[in-house]
Amino acid sequence: MGKPDDDIEVIAGQLVAQGMLIQILMSQLVLLSGDRGAGVRQALADGVGVMQRNPNMRIREKFGAVKTLEDALDTFDRVREAMPDS
Numbered sequence: 836m837g838k839p840d841d842d843i844e845v846i847a848g849q850l851v852a853q854g855m856l857i858q859i860l861m862s863q864l865v866l867l868s869g870d871r872g873a874g875v876r877q878a879l880a881d882g883v884g885v886m887q888r889n890p891n892m893r894i895r896e897k898f899g900a901v902k903t904l905e906d907a908l909d910t911f912d913r914v915r916e917a918m919p920d921s
Contacts, residue, residue, distance in 0.1 A: 854906060861910040865918070876911045879904050 864872040886892070886900040 854903065857903070857907050858910045861907050862914045865911055865914040871915060871918070872911055876908065879908050879911070883908075 861872070861875075864875050868875075883901055883904045886897055886904065889897065892900070
């Protein structure tokens with residue numbers, strides 16, 4: 836096992852890649868689904884509230900979870916705005 840700083844950098848890189856994957860998948864849902872991803876978008880929005888109210892998570896955990904979900908919502912909205920029929 837590497838040094839703690841090395842481990843943190845590996846995890847940070849994984850999180851960046853996961854964020855990119857989320858954005859790609861969100862874009863595809865908006866572009867390909869009949870409802871332009873409305874159901875998934877609502878589930879993400881609901882998930883933000885669930886994370887914020889979760890008593891078993893620490894404040895920084897909640898922040899990270901909510902930020903990730905909000906980034907996915909932002910991707911949804913940006914892709915929708917860029918669609919020709921919006």
